[in-house]
Amino acid sequence: MSRVLMKGNEAMAEAAIRAGCRAYFGYPITPQSELPEYMARHLPAAGGVFLQAESEVAAINMVYGAAGAGARVMTSTSSPGFSLMTEGLSYLVGARLPCVVVTVMRGGPGLGNIAPSQADYFQVTRGLGHGDVHAIVLAPSTVQEAVELVGLAFALAERYRLPVIVAADGLLGQMMEPVELPPALPVPQAPPWATTGAATGRRVISSIHLDPEALERHVLELVATYDLIAAREPRWEADGVEGADVAVVAYGTTARIARSAVARARARGLAVGLLRPITLWPFPIAAFASAPRRWLVAEMSSGQMVDDVRLAVEGRAPVLRYTRVGGVVPTPVELAEAIVRAARPAAVPA
Amino acid sequence: MPAHEIVIAGFGGQGVLFLGEVLAHAAVREGRHVTWLPAYGPEQRGGTAHCTVVIDDEPIASPVVADPTVLIALNRPSLDRFERAVRPGGLIVLDATLVDRLPARADVHSVAVPATAIAAELGAPRAANIVLLGALLAVAPILSEAAIRAGLEDKVRDPARRAANLTALARGAAAVRVPAVPT
Numbered sequence: 001m002s003r004v005l006m007k008g009n010e011a012m013a014e015a016a017i018r019a020g021c022r023a024y025f026g027y028p029i030t031p032q033s034e035l036p037e038y039m040a041r042h043l044p045a046a047g048g049v050f051l052q053a054e055s056e057v058a059a060i061n062m063v064y065g066a067a068g069a070g071a072r073v074m075t076s077t078s079s080p081g082f083s084l085m086t087e088g089l090s091y092l093v094g095a096r097l098p099c100v101v102v103t104v105m106r107g108g109p110g111l112g113n114i115a116p117s118q119a120d121y122f123q124v125t126r127g128l129g130h131g132d133v134h135a136i137v138l139a140p141s142t143v144q145e146a147v148e149l150v151g152l153a154f155a156l157a158e159r160y161r162l163p164v165i166v167a168a169d170g171l172l173g174q175m176m177e178p179v180e181l182p183p184a185l186p187v188p189q190a191p192p193w194a195t196t197g198a199a200t201g202r203r204v205i206s207s208i209h210l211d212p213e214a215l216e217r218h219v220l221e222l223v224a225t226y227d228l229i230a231a232r233e234p235r236w237e238a239d240g241v242e243g244a245d246v247a248v249v250a251y252g253t254t255a256r257i258a259r260s261a262v263a264r265a266r267a268r269g270l271a272v273g274l275l276r277p278i279t280l281w282p283f284p285i286a287a288f289a290s291a292p293r294r295w296l297v298a299e300m301s302s303g304q305m306v307d308d309v310r311l312a313v314e315g316r317a318p319v320l321r322y323t324r325v326g327g328v329v330p331t332p333v334e335l336a337e338a339i340v341r342a343a344r345p346a347a348v349p350a
Numbered sequence: 351m352p353a354h355e356i357v358i359a360g361f362g363g364q365g366v367l368f369l370g371e372v373l374a375h376a377a378v379r380e381g382r383h384v385t386w387l388p389a390y391g392p393e394q395r396g397g398t399a400h401c402t403v404v405i406d407d408e409p410i411a412s413p414v415v416a417d418p419t420v421l422i423a424l425n426r427p428s429l430d431r432f433e434r435a436v437r438p439g440g441l442i443v444l445d446a447t448l449v450d451r452l453p454a455r456a457d458v459h460s461v462a463v464p465a466t467a468i469a470a471e472l473g474a475p476r477a478a479n480i481v482l483l484g485a486l487l488a489v490a491p492i493l494s495e496a497a498i499r500a501g502l503e504d505k506v507r508d509p510a511r512r513a514a515n516l517t518a519l520a521r522g523a524a525a526v527r528v529p530a531v532p533t
Contacts, residue, residue, distance in 0.1 A: 005371075005378050005386070005504075031390060114391070142409075175413050176371070176386040178378045259411035263351070331416035 003178035008143045008168060009034035009076075011179050012102055013042070015150040016074055020185040021100070022048035023073040025062035027055055027081060030114040031170035032104035035076045047187075056081040060088030060101075067097035068205035070190025072154060076102035078170070079120050080111060089163055090129025093222070094207025098157035100150065102166045104173040107327030115327025116170035116253060121304035124167050125281040132219050134226050136233060137165045137280040139251040143177035149278075151182055156233065158191070160225055167280060169300065171253045171329060229282055236284035241273035245343045247292035249309050251277045254298050254330065261298075261335035268336075270343050280305070288312035296342045297321045298335055300328075352406035354492050355415040357432055359400035360424025360445075365479035368505065369422065370401040372483065376493045376501030377405045385413035398427060405492060420490065422482055423449055424465075443486045445478060461489050463525045469518060477518035484522020 006014070013035045016024075024039040036052065043050040049066075053059035059075050066073040077085060082103045092099060105120045107113040124137045136156050140146035146168060153164040190196050195203050209215035239262075241247040246265075250258040255276040265272045273292055277284050288309070294317055297306040306321045313319055322338040324330045356373065360366045370386050377384035387402045402415050417437045423429040423444040429451070436442055438457040447466035465481035487498065498519065506512040 003378055005374055005384075170390070171387065171413070174388055174390045176374055177410075177413075178384060253414075256410075257412040257414050260351070261412075263411065329414050331414055332412045333416040 003180055005176050005178050006143060007034055007174060007176050008146050008172040009104065009174070010038045011143050011147050011181075012076070012150050012166070012168070013038035014181060015147040016100065016154070017042060017046050017048070018182055018184045019072070019151045019154045020187045021072045021074050021154065022046065022187055023066045023071040024048070024075065025051050025053050025059040025066070025073070026075045026077065027053050027059050029078045029081045031106055031116075031173045032076050032078045032102065034173070035102065035104075056084035057088065060085040060092075063099050063101075064088055064092055064095070064097060067092065067099045068095065068195050070194025070196055072158075072188055074100040074102065074154075076104070078104045078106045078114075079108050079117070082120060082123065086123075086127065086129045088129075089135070090131050090133050091207050092163050093129065093133045093135065094131060095205050096161040096222075097163070097205065098154075098161050099163050100153040100157055100166065101163055102150070102168065105167065105169045107325075113327045114170060116172075116300060116329050117325075117327050118169055118252060118254060118299050119301040119304070119325065120167070121280065121299070121301055124165050125283070125308070128165070132222060134229075134281060135163045135165050136160070136229060136282070137167050138235075139167050139278060139280050140172060141252050141255045141276065143172065143175065144179050146172060147179050147181060158188075160229060162225065167252070169253050170327075233279060234282045234284035234286060235278035236287045237276045237278060238287055238290065239274045240271070241275050241287075241290040241292055243271065244273035244292035245271045246294050246296050246339050247273035247275055247290070248296050248298055248335075248339060249275045249277070249305070250298040251280060251305065254300055257330055257332055258298050258335055260332035261339055264332060264336035265339040265343075268340065270340065272339055272343075277305070283308045283312065285312045291317065293317060294342055295319045296339060298323070298330065298338070300324055300330070352404050352408070352410055354403075354405040354420060355418045356403045356405070356420040356422065357400060357415060357418040357435070358403070358422040358424075359398065359428030359432055360479075362397045362399045364399070364424045365476060366399045366424060367401050369479040369483055370403045372480075372498070372501045372505050373403045373405070373493070374501075375504040376497040377403075379500040379504070380493055380497040382407060382493075383410050385410050387413045400428065400432075420486065420492075422486060424479065424482065426450060429453065441486075441490055443482055443489070445482060447478075459489070461485055461526055463522060465522065468521050468525060472514070472517060472521060474514045474518060477515060480515045480518040481522035481525070484519040484524075485526045486522075487519075488523035488526040
């Protein structure tokens with residue numbers, strides 16, 4: 001096994017190149033700037049196009065153009081930049097264009113700070129843009145998984161002709177970990193719907209449907225795709241959830257901190273489980289058929305995923321939460337204490 | 351819990367992140383699991399810097415550490431900030447040239463090495479971090495010498511600089527093995 005030590009941001013860039021991505025448009029923003037930096041250095045050498053746009057608004061529209069022409073394309077940004085991209089994301093969904101958007105979340109709102117955060121959960125799962133817009137959202141928790149999910153993101157984007165979001169956080173972007181990189185995939189041919197010239201007939205990429213009934217048909221096709229995705233693509237990892245005193249629900253960086261906290265709580269004699277959503281949208285509702293006595297949602301936001309957990313649990317067990325905000329990362333010690341508190345009989349939902 | 355949870359802290363420019371990277375590369379060379387996590391705020395020259403390195407035989411869960419097994423303190427503010435956090439039975443390695451006190455904790459092991467003075471004596475003033483690494487490994491051989499050498503090869507391409515680092519490593523180890531006052 002050949003493992004190389006890489007930063008999360010760099011590893012995601014290399015994974016994209018190996019997945020056959022040959023077009024990157026973006027605008028630098030901490031804590032993800034190593035990703036475009038890596039692309040600037042390596043993508044032209046791989047025969048691809050790297051372009052630093054004048055803004056995130058421009059970058060996402062360049063992605064629209066390249067995707068429409070059939071290129072395997074991506075961008076990356078962090079929270080404030082992602083906000084600027086949401087208009088373009090809605091157009092990409094409306095035009096049924098595949099692309100990958102990596103967001104390395106940082107503390108908000110506003111400029112906030114550059115520390116790790118998960119406070120854009122609602123934005124990536126609910127607020128990607130105007131209209132009936134959804135996209136698959138993948139949440140890696142290790143650098144190795146980030147590499148694998150970037151590859152998967154391109155495959156899913158092209159399978160469903162929709163953008164796929166990879167939602168990481170500043171900690172995963174900045175940390176180094178050994179990774180095993182996948183073999184390079186061939187660069188794909190443009191798909192038959194792409195605007196590659198008029199020689200084979202006129203093709204139009206657009207999100208405009210002025211006739212309401214035509215737009216309704218278009219949206220219902222999108223909804224059918226969302227339903228297909230919701231049936232096929234939920235991903236999660238579960239450990240010891242059934243019958244646990246407390247089952248922790250956490251994703252991304254918080255999930256790996258939770259794994260250490262769970263080990264500490266188990267060492268104190270508690271039956272503790274861990275459920276880690278890998279897809280944030282579609283949310284892995286089926287995973288919540290397991291029945292612990294209580295759920296404890298841990299996230300680096302004021303409590304966003306907890307809403308999805310409550311919808312999935314449907315009142316069958318209390319759902320408590322442990323949250324840190326503003327870029328503060330919970331430690332395994334404090335999260336273990338929260339688990340122990342949640343296990344007490346008197347604990348009531350927050 | 352992981353075998354080694356190491357916090358390295360000092361001023362920006364002392365090679366805090368570099369020292370962590372050498373450990374991380376060495377751990378990879380030894381086939382171990384490792385995470386390297388920098389404090390990546392809006393850092394500036396002369397400000398404080400720290401990083402966390404976790405090394406284990408099992409896949410690593412949390413790269414975030416609240417109670418390290420090892421603290422390497424390259425300056426006084428770092429000792430003041432992190433001393434309380436070190437796990438009972440843990441180890442503090444400090445640069446005695448720059449840290450003007452010893453750890454107050456009685457339940458941890460402490461090693462004080464005048465790393466900055468030794469590095470200056472070697473004509474490699476920026477190698478104080480590697481002197482401390484040598485001291486750490488002499489007290490707690492968490493990685494093999496071969497792995498550390500390989501880790502240095504990964505991080506330092508220039509042979510002359512690498513040789514200087516290996517000398518600093520050896521001097522750090524010797525400073526621990528030889529009592530300051532012969533008995």
